[in-house]
Amino acid sequence: MIFYSNWRSLAAYRVRVALAMKQIPHEVVTIDMLGGEHQGAAFTAVNPQGVIPALRTSDGQVLVQSLAILEYLEEIRPTPALLPPDPAGRARVRGLALIHAADSHPLLVPRVRAHLQKDAGLDDAAVQRWVDRALHSGLDAIEKLLAHSPETGQFCHGDQPTMADITLTSHLLAMGFFRCDASAYPTANRIAQNCERLEAFSNSHPLKQPGAPAQ
Ligand SMILES: N[C@@H](CCC(=O)N[C@@H](CS)C(=O)NCC(=O)O)C(=O)O
Structure with a gap:
């Protein structure tokens, strides 16, 4: 591959x-x-x-x-498995994943930010507000869904990482890249710390990949 x-x-x-x-x-x-x-x-x-x-x-x-x-x-x-065995569990995990991958992240990819600046005339501060809003509104929903569900365990769904943990950590990395304060999301942060203890997650960190800057 x-x-x-x-x-x-x-x-x-x-x-x-x-x-x-x-x-x-x-x-x-x-x-x-x-x-x-x-x-x-x-x-x-x-x-x-x-x-x-x-x-x-x-x-x-x-x-x-x-x-x-x-x-x-x-x-x-x-x-x-990246998905749980039961249909409702799979739908829950996919739903959590899509909040990030389909709703939040597409709003802040480089081509959208470039469009906002060059074509819509937004300055840096306005683009930052746009990014903040996209990330916070997504993580607000994810945090509530995680904190209020008995399905949430050490990870987003039970005690094994799933697709939802991959997208949750992707969301928190985005918050870091764009210097958004993620301290108001205790469940998301707790789960992300559990992910970080796994080599598959920690070794995949963007700053550990070829071509990345030192920080
Ligand atoms: N929804 C796509 C997003 C792909 C995407 O937009 N990738 C970004 C990097 S994270 C990219 O290549 N952006 C180039 C650009 O915006 O010009 C996916 O999940 O694969």
Whole structure:
């Protein structure tokens, strides 16, 4: 498998954690996102959307969208499971994951921030308020869903990490990147600390990847 990645991409982080949890061998191809390589002809021939990540399977098919890739990895390598066994549990985990991956994160990807600045004329402070709002509104909901459910355990769903923990840690990494205060979310922070104790999560941290700055 070939994993097209970049240290700073949170969507790539989500796939990186899943590959590590399931110990799936793969080659990493780093795309220079800050240098615009994701929009160049070579990479858009791989992923026409020009976004990271993409995964080329061992039989040559290219998969896009981090959550679709996670579902694929789950199907080809069911253990350790990223989804619980029961339908309601799977829907709960997918729901938590989608708050981050479908509602919050898409509002703050580089192309959206660039559009807000260049086309909508927002200054840096206004873009920061936009990002703060996207991240806080998502995490407010996630925190309530976690804190008020008997299904929540050491991790978002029970005592084993699932897809929801991958997206929760992705959300908290985004809060760190954008210097948003995440101290008001005790359940989310407790679970993220449990994730951080697992090598699949800690080794996948963006700042530990090739090309990342020291801090
Ligand atoms: N929903 C997509 C998001 C993909 C995405 O937007 N990736 C970002 C990096 S996290 C990217 O490549 N952005 C390039 C840009 O916005 O120009 C997924 O989950 O895979």
